[in-house]
Amino acid sequence: MAEDYVELIAELIESRGEARPVEIAERFGVKPPTVTKNISRLKAAGLVRREPYRAIFLTDAGRELAEACRRRHRIVVAFLLSLGIDEETAERDAEGIEHHVSTTTLEAFEHALLQSESGK
Amino acid sequence: MAEDYVELIAELIESRGEARPVEIAERFGVKPPTVTKNISRLKAAGLVRREPYRAIFLTDAGRELAEACRRRHRIVVAFLLSLGIDEETAERDAEGIEHHVSTTTLEAFEHALLQSESGK
DNA sequence: TAGATAAGTTAGCCGTGTCTAACTTTGGGA
């Protein structure tokens, strides 16, 4: 869960300028109290900094995790697309697959990606 | 959870002749009470048939699910192996990835597998 | 500069999946 949250928070800060619980709730298809509770857990885990009723910020640890997750996400999606899978499905499946891809497998995906690009 | 359980149960019945909670607990690295509770849930879901203190059997629905899962598992592992990933990692990652692979993606994996075989 | 409305939180519930401690049943060997 933490991974998806910090990833989204980083994206919201980048695109909207700030990360707000409403947006998070909408994107995850979840109700606001669920977001409140999960953000508290992220805060307890030291990934997020925030005061009640205000926007959400990432700590250094949170930002690092977010970057790693976003990179991994992009690689998994690109890899699935390179297999000829449609964008809709690639995006949806990647959202689950990304959390189970070891460094080894991620590297294999990157390598295969390079191959498919050169052979295009 | 159900998917991993019926998969293992089918494998144990095939190899050992019967599926016993101890074995399941060991394979999943979980304690016996956890298995008891989860088996109850499988029974409630109509995937498993069983009386207390006896071996576990799959219902028709359970057997069908198990077959689908085992097939999907094999394809995901074979696909990862075809990428040059070591068996250890392929098996471990597949165990998580399999639950997030749509039919579309599974077919893409199969297709890529055929390509890699012909191009070997 | 109020309200009204939107956003956010709190409290309390639920199901899942895990655990430990303590109990019961089963089945094989003396």
Next chain:
DNA sequence: TCCCAAAGTTAGACACGGCTAACTTATCTA
């Protein structure tokens, strides 16, 4: 045959991630 160790179950606890209902805070607008 009977007893004991292994297998299995029950009870009760906990964390996670979801929900609704009800409340509080912030903000925008008339």
